[in-house]
Amino acid sequence: MGSQTVVADVADELARRVAAGEYQPGDLMPSVRQVAEEFDMNRATAQLTLGRLESYGFVEARRGKGFTIRDVREAGGIDVYRHLFRFSVPMPDTAIEMFRDIVEVERGIVMEALLAYTGSEQQIDPAELKADIDRLEALARLEVPDFRQILAIEVALVRKLLTALGLSMQRAILNSIGEMVLEVPEAIAAYFAGAADLHVLVWRALVAVWDSGSGPSEAQLALFEDLFGMYHEKVTAKFEELLDGAEADAGHVDDAHAATA
Numbered sequence: 001m002g003s004q005t006v007v008a009d010v011a012d013e014l015a016r017r018v019a020a021g022e023y024q025p026g027d028l029m030p031s032v033r034q035v036a037e038e039f040d041m042n043r044a045t046a047q048l049t050l051g052r053l054e055s056y057g058f059v060e061a062r063r064g065k066g067f068t069i070r071d072v073r074e075a076g077g078i079d080v081y082r083h084l085f086r087f088s089v090p091m092p093d094t095a096i097e098m099f100r101d102i103v104e105v106e107r108g109i110v111m112e113a114l115l116a117y118t119g120s121e122q123q124i125d126p127a128e129l130k131a132d133i134d135r136l137e138a139l140a141r142l143e144v145p146d147f148r149q150i151l152a153i154e155v156a157l158v159r160k161l162l163t164a165l166g167l168s169m170q171r172a173i174l175n176s177i178g179e180m181v182l183e184v185p186e187a188i189a190a191y192f193a194g195a196a197d198l199h200v201l202v203w204r205a206l207v208a209v210w211d212s213g214s215g216p217s218e219a220q221l222a223l224f225e226d227l228f229g230m231y232h233e234k235v236t237a238k239f240e241e242l243l244d245g246a247e248a249d250a251g252h253v254d255d256a257h258a259a260t261a
Helices: 003-019 032-038 043-056 078-088 092-118 126-140 147-165 168-182 185-190 196-212 218-260
Strands: 059-062 066-069
Touching: 003 043, 003 078, 032 043, 043 059, 043 066, 043 078, 078 092, 078 168, 092 147, 092 168, 092 185, 092 196, 092 218, 126 147, 126 196, 147 168, 147 185, 147 196, 168 185, 185 218
Parallel strands: none
Antiparallel strands: 059 066
16 A cells, blocks of 8 residues: 555545544644554654644644644635545434535536526537547436436536526536535536436436527526425435435444454
C-alpha cells in the first residue's frame, strides 16, 4: 500500500471521528506522535496525514500547540460541508439531515435556472442540448443504467443554463453540490427514486417548450413546480431508506459474527 493511500485512509478515519463528535470542537487532535503510534506509521507520514485533515478544513494548526479541532458544522464552508457529508454517511440521522439540506438548495438552484432560462432569450444551441439528452437516454436504456454518469450529465446541463444566464454564484454552488452527491453512492441512487427514463422525459419536455418559443402557461408552471417538489420528497425518502437498509445489514453482519465467534 502506497504512503499516499495510507495518508488518505487515516485522514478519512480521523475526519470521521470529528464528524461523529468523537473529537470535540476546540480540543486538540492527537499529536503527530500519537497518530504515528496508533496507525503504525512514521512521524513524517503522520504529519502529512494531519496536514491533509487541515486541508479538509476539520482542524487548524496552532503554533506550539498542534492541531485544534474546528467546529465544522458552524464554521465550515461548502468544501468542509462536502467532506462532512461524506463522512456522516455511517451516521444515518446526521447524513439524512444534511442530505435534506443539499436537496433543498439544489432544488432551488435548478428551479431558478429552468424557469429563468424559459423566460429568457435562449442562447444555447438547441442541437447541443439535444445531443446531451441523447446521451442521457442512451445511458438510461442500458440494462444497468449508469446513474452516476446520468447525474453528472444533468449537472452539466444545468451548469450550461446558469452560465448562459450569468448566474455564476449559483453555478459555483451547484458544482459543489454535484461533487457532494457524486461522492456518495447512496445519494446518487436516491436521485433515481423514479426510473431513469423520467429524467430524460423531463429534459425533452423542457427542450420542446424552449423550441416552441411560446413558453408554458401559468398553470403548467405551477404543475411543474408541484411535480418537482414531489420528486425531491421521493429523493430524500429514498436516501433515508437506503441508509436505514445499510444500517440494518450491518447489524445482521455483526450478529452473525457474534454467533460464530
